[in-house]
Amino acid sequence: MWHLGFFKTEYTPLKRGFDTFYGYYNGMVDYYDHTSGSPFFGYFSQIAPHIGNTDPFQAPEKIVRKFSYIGNKDRSYYAAMVDALDESVGAVVDALNRTGMLNDTIIVFSSDNGAALFGEGLTGGSSWPLRGYKSTLWEGGVRAPAFVWSTRLKKRRQLSRHLMHIVDWLPTLYSAAGGNVAQLGPIDGFDMWRALSEGTECPRKEILHNVDPNNKAMALRVGRYKLVVQAPKNDTKLKNNRHPMKGMDNPLDDLTRLRARSRTAKVFKSLFGNLRFETDKNWTQEATVKCSPEASIKPPEKGPYLFDIEQDPCESQNLAASHKRVLRVLYKKLSGYMSRMVASRARPADPRAYPENFGGVWSPWLD
Structure with missing residues (x-):
């Protein structure tokens, strides 16, 4: 999925670097050979576990049956789609x-937001045990898992808790490829390569999650603290509370066997020899977000909300009343961001863009 605009040809991928x-311009629509002698950047946006309309997942029943042990239809279909993603x-x-490039390739796998739990985008996904979900400013909406694989990593099999934003990938990968980030000019992203590869100090200290002028929803993370000025307009307890994962009573414990049977594992075995895929239980536990199941999450109708994300990743304890100095500091930083905002260029839907005007496909319409 391109999903970055296509109303004019100049905004499409081939005009943007x-x-x-090969893919879709739109973000809501139901190769891999390259000359090995030259470097490349490949972006693969797999839509297998994603949904953009009310149609159900299109997973083959024989794959769905592999996950019948979960005991929940939605989760079984979701697992089947993730299985296709893995393949x-x-x-x-x-x-x-096969092209001899893997040993000199950096692979980044990442999601873009939390799970969609309600409405049109319902997928059977889960943000458990985090609070909130896709389209909210709680951690369940803005936090996403990711991993990096590369023979270039100096410290491997480590867990990173560094603060990182999606805009950081550009300078990070540019740096890893040997580029001079200073030559990129004034950009928002930070070069995280040494922090990820060597475990050095994180250069990023804060993240502006969002400022939505329409419903006055804003969130800012500075160090360990996160400020949510106001929850979204329709912020019912559904968006405030945590939602247990469906089918979570029947987990698959043998991750080692599952990992060893994957197609990627077969490639690694052929490249690196007889690898072991045992799971380090301490490492797995360290990567698990832990929240008290008894945590009471019943905030007042209006904020502000202040959380210590390092100690309270599930945002159950509002510290706004007890940490007023921290609250003032974050408010001041948020005001600084807002003073530099430019007006939104979002426009209403344009019927001239509809696929029926272009032979049934999405296409630039204002050239």
Whole structure:
């Protein structure tokens, strides 16, 4: 998915720095060979576990049956789609290996937001045990898992708790490829390569999650503290509370066997020999977000909300009343961001863009 605008050709991938593009312009729509002698950047936006309309997931029943032990139809279908995603990632890794490029490739796997638990985008996903979900400013909406694989990593098999924003990938990967980030000019992103590869201090100290002038929803993270000025307009207790994962009473414990059977594992075995895929239980536990199941999350109708995310990742204890100095500091920083905002350029839907005007496909319409 491109999902970054296409109303004019100049906004499409081939006019924005990409040499090739195979995919969808839109973000809500139901290769891998490259010359090994030259470097490349490949962006693969898999839509298998994503949904953009009310149609159900299109997963083959034989794959869905593999996950019947979960005991929940939505989660079983979701697991089947993730299984297809895993297979597609394996296909890319396999292609990189066959072309002799895998050993000199950096692979980043990441999500873009929390799970959609309600409404049109319902997928069977889960943000448990975090509070909130997709489209909210709580951690369940803005926090996403990611991992980096590369033979270039100096410290491997480590868990990073560094603060990182999606805009950091540009300077990070540019730096890892040998580029001079200073030559990129004034950008918002930070070079995180040494922090990820060597475990050095994180250069990023804060993240502006969002400022939505329409419903006055704003959130800012500075160090360990997070400020949510006001929850969204329709902020019912559904968006405030945590939502237990469906089918969570029947987990699959044998992750080692599951990992060893994957297509990616087969590629790694052929490249690096007889690897072991045992799970380090301490490492797994360290990566698990832990929240008290008894945590009471019943905030007042209006904020502000202040949380210590390092100690309270599930945002159950509002510290606004007891940490007023911290609250003032974050408010001041938020005001600084708002003073530099530019007016939104979002426009209402334009019927001239509809696919029926272009042979049934999405296409630039204002050239």
